[in-house]
Amino acid sequence: MRENGKARTINFHVTRYNPESDRAPYVKTYQVPVCEGMTVLDGLHNIKENLDPSLAWRYSCRMGVCGSCGMLLNGRPALACNTQILHIAETDLTVAPLPNFEIIRDLAPDLFSMFEKHRSIDPYIVRADQAEIEDPEGEFYQTPEQLEAYLQFTYCIKCGCCMAACPTLATDARYLGPMPLAAAQRYNADTRDDGRRGRNRLTGSSHGAFRCHYAGECSRVCPKGVDPAKAIQHLKRRLVLDYLHLARRKPPCEKMTGPGRGERLANIAPAPARTV
Amino acid sequence: MRETKYWTWHMAAGVAIFFLLGLHMLIMHMGGITHLFAAHGGAAVSKENSLFRDSALFFTITYVLLLGLALYHGLYGLRTIVFELTLKPAAEKAVSLVLLVAGLGLFGLGAWAAIAAHAIAQAGARG
Amino acid sequence: MAELKRYDNRLGLWGWLGGGRWGVERYAYILHRLTGLGILCYFLLHIVVTSLRATGRYLWVEGQFFHRPIFKFGEFLVFAAFAYHALNGVRLVLVELGFAVGKPIEPVYPYRTSLNVQRPLLISMMVLALIFLAAGGYEFLGLAR
Secondary structure, eight states: OOSTTOOEEEEEEEEEOOTTTOSSOEEEEEEEEEOTTOBHHHHHHHIIIIIOTTOOOOOSSSSSSSOOOEEEETTEEEEGGGOBHHHHOSSEEEEEEOTTSEEEETTEEETHHHHHHHHHTOOSOOOSOHHHHHSOOSOBOOOHHHHHHHHGGGGOOOOOHHHHHOTGGGTOTTOOOHHHHHHHHHHHTOTTOOOHHHHHHHHTSTTSGGGOOOOOHHHHHOTTOOOHHHHHHHHHHHHHHHHTTOSOOOOOOOBTOSGGGGOOOTTSOOOOOOOO | OHHHHHHHHHHHHHHHHHHHHHHHHHHHTSHHHHOTTOTTOSOTTSHHHHHHHHHSHHHHHHHHHHHHHHHHHHHHHHHHHHHTTOOOHHHHHHHHHHHHHHHHHHHHHHHHHHHHHHHHHHHHHHO | OOOOOOEEOOOTTHHHHOOSOOOHHHHHHHHHHHHHHHHHHHHHHHHHHHHGGGGTOOHHHHOSGGGSHHHHHHHHHHHHHHHHHHHHHHHHHHHHTTSSSOOOOOOOSSOOOHHHHHHHHHHHHHHHHHHHHHHHHHHHTTOOO
């Protein structure tokens, strides 16, 4: 649709699967009137409201932040909410659930396997001085350069697009996958963290980082520009350096070493009481 | 960290093979252009040229080196591909064991042949 | 919560090959895998055949099979596979050890990823592979004597 505001009909070929009645997924086609500016998510809403109320998918924020609406659009993993229909479809659009996950129903994949793997790599700051983490008395100083070493990998929204695009995950159910490995590198590269050697046990295992062969699909489809492939290669480099004992042993940064010395200012209100 | 060890040496072996097999390919398949180590002229694979190379200790050593490195690199690569098919842990162990035994067997055969051929070629060269 | 029936949507081996909407690195990956397997098959036979020279049998000189055009062509395929596998392998060593993927950057749309950083390396390696392929083809066609 190149003319302003004029509607055009696009054939949505949507994968349907109802676990209570279907043995396998099948494709159902819907004719959806589309005008410029409509996202795939808008198209799905149109189907649900006007054509088939039984269609199921997952979404929340509608603006590329929550990572709920990852789908296979014309054979490519993407977020339904930040993909414009007319940018990728002339007359036909296939909408399928993200592959390499189990399907719960229609377009809703079960991301649980990804979250389990993510949890297994300790995706948080690990330090020996646990008391400082639990009840901080100062701040950890980090230079902008030290922040840049991991900032890119913090933008991950856990949508699962990279896991769906990864060729290794297509056959290897136990491979950690791009998202958890990028998360491991995000914390390994953080100067406040001291958990790298612990994570190495998993990221350097036989279903860890070395099952990545740089097909690059994860980075190509990532809707947030996180570049998991880059993170994994840096992770591998560090694993090899650790194995060869060539990595510089640096203790995690200490509190109160930067400008301002991390002293708590007198006029800052105390933190609210814990709720959990 | 065991996989890190295997993979690091897989990479290192790959780099060494790049040079050793590169030389082998230059001799064998680009001999018409490079004329490397074909003392008797003609095809690099002729019996005379084979015997000439076998008589040189440099070739015997690089053959055995290349054999070992290439077997390790190739069989680890195969193991990688097989492991990506989601085997049960017991099957993974079995695959590793079979590849290890096959690799050692072929290395034994090839190394024995390279050394024996060196002895034969040297004896032949001495007349 | 009642146990739900799930449909396993793992792509299987088809997922290695991709569906045609993929980038050049995906094809490089699958070709690296295929050429590796091909070279390994040839190499295992090569060890056995050449080991027989220790018993005085030079099969590749004597045997009829090794002089057939189909075998010559097969040998050229092995040479081509090696040229590709070796040069793409150089790229992979540099990439997988984090040398050719660049440092983490602030992601600003349109995103530039590590794929863009290593692409010139990929292209130069493929050009080199083509040059070797041409030189090898010149030899195999019997033009060099």
